[in-house]
Amino acid sequence: MIGLLVAWFEENQRDLPWRRTYDPYHVWISEVMLQQTQVETVLPYYERFLKEFPSLEALAKADEHTVMGLWAGLGYYRRAKHLMAAAREMVEQHGGRVPSDYDSLIALPGVGQYMAGAVLSIAFNKPYPVVDGNVRRVLPRLFGWADENPKALWEAAERLAQSAEPRLVNQALMELGATVCSFRSPRCLVCPLQGECVAYKTGMQDSIPPVKKRPAAVHVRLCSIVQGTDGRYLMKCTDGLWEFPMFAELPAGSFNEVGSCRHTITHHRISVTVYEGSLAQQYGYTWKEFDTVPVSSLTRKIRNCARS
DNA sequence: AATGCGGGGGA
DNA sequence: TCCCCAGCATT
Numbered sequence: 001m002i003g004l005l006v007a008w009f010e011e012n013q014r015d016l017p018w019r020r021t022y023d024p025y026h027v028w029i030s031e032v033m034l035q036q037t038q039v040e041t042v043l044p045y046y047e048r049f050l051k052e053f054p055s056l057e058a059l060a061k062a063d064e065h066t067v068m069g070l071w072a073g074l075g076y077y078r079r080a081k082h083l084m085a086a087a088r089e090m091v092e093q094h095g096g097r098v099p100s101d102y103d104s105l106i107a108l109p110g111v112g113q114y115m116a117g118a119v120l121s122i123a124f125n126k127p128y129p130v131v132d133g134n135v136r137r138v139l140p141r142l143f144g145w146a147d148e149n150p151k152a153l154w155e156a157a158e159r160l161a162q163s164a165e166p167r168l169v170n171q172a173l174m175e176l177g178a179t180v181c182s183f184r185s186p187r188c189l190v191c192p193l194q195g196e197c198v199a200y201k202t203g204m205q206d207s208i209p210p211v212k213k214r215p216a217a218v219h220v221r222l223c224s225i226v227q228g229t230d231g232r233y234l235m236k237c238t239d240g241l242w243e244f245p246m247f248a249e250l251p252a253g254s255f256n257e258v259g260s261c262r263h264t265i266t267h268h269r270i271s272v273t274v275y276e277g278s279l280a281q282q283y284g285y286t287w288k289e290f291d292t293v294p295v296s297s298l299t300r301k302i303r304n305c306a307r308s
Numbered sequence: 309a310a311t312g313c314g315g316g317g318g319a
Numbered sequence: 320t321c322c323c324c325a326g327c328a329t330t
Contacts, residue, residue, distance in 0.1 A: 031325065035327075036324055036325090037314085037324065038325090039324090040316085041315075041324090075313080076315085076327090110326090110327065115325090122325095132325045133326085178325080184323090185318095211322075212322080212323090265313075266314075
């Protein structure tokens with residue numbers, strides 16, 4: 001079974017930039033960017049990031065502004081903070097290298113059980129399991145497990161990783177989930193594990209894993225004040241990202257409505273009405289050149305709807 | 309065990 | 320529109 005899976009992976013894997021090397025630094029950066037983020041989204045960010053910070057030492061010396069600028073738009077900005085802190089920790093406590101033992105890895109900021117297993121298996125070819133969104137779908141289908149059971153899942157993944165090439169087995173499981181054993185409409189007819197798959201034999205592909213119920217989205221209304229002269233805007237920096245003034249209610253001042261936009265963050269649906277004008281108070285905002293500061297996708301949307 | 313965290317993609 | 324995606328930290 002492992003043989004079929006690995007053979008399929010070696011023949012069918014996508015050509016991805018982080019697969020051109022097993023350099024632990026490259027593996028680590030790619031795994032952080034790929035958290036809850038699809039491969040296609042990550043590609044341009046990964047290339048730009050490694051061009052700017054080709055080594056762990058370079059990243060450890062980087063200033064927050066540059067790192068956030070490269071991360072801007074990718075989301076989950078805490079990842080970038082943890083990345084900087086972890087890089088410095090690796091330089092100070094691990095001789096400037098990504099550690100190759102589980103305890104050191106899991107102690108780093110932003111590294112959990114998945115990441116530790118991914119770095120150990122992919123970079124160092126050690127037999128540690130990975131359980132990501134793909135594996136949580138592939139293995140339950142393969143074994144016909146209709147109920148969620150994280151412990152059984154990690155144990156099964158651990159058994160599979162006990163092979164000659166853990167890095168190939170783990171990547172193959174994830175690649176299969178990403179390209180064949182997809183959440184909706186899995187392509188069982190081209191699956192290398194079709195003959196072994198309990199879900200396929202019993203027609204359970206669509207009921208494994210069970211769909212998770214999520215809380216309904218909360219609607220939020222906000223006003224944003226955009227004052228632009230010569231490309232300069234009133235903004236402030238929060239957690240390394242620059243934002244326009246945002247209010248629940250229109251504050252004192254004189255404004256013209258210039259547009260509106262919508263944005264979804266986790267389960268919040270934000271509707272923003274955008275105004276131009278002048279605030280009666282500055283509320284700690286300062287004049288910044290928009291194109292020189294890191295901004296989230298929401299802030300970029302607001303600027304764009306104000307200009308059109 | 310549940311929740312917050314961005315943003316984008318597919319059906 | 321709903322749900323997911325190479326998760327982690329906090330409560």
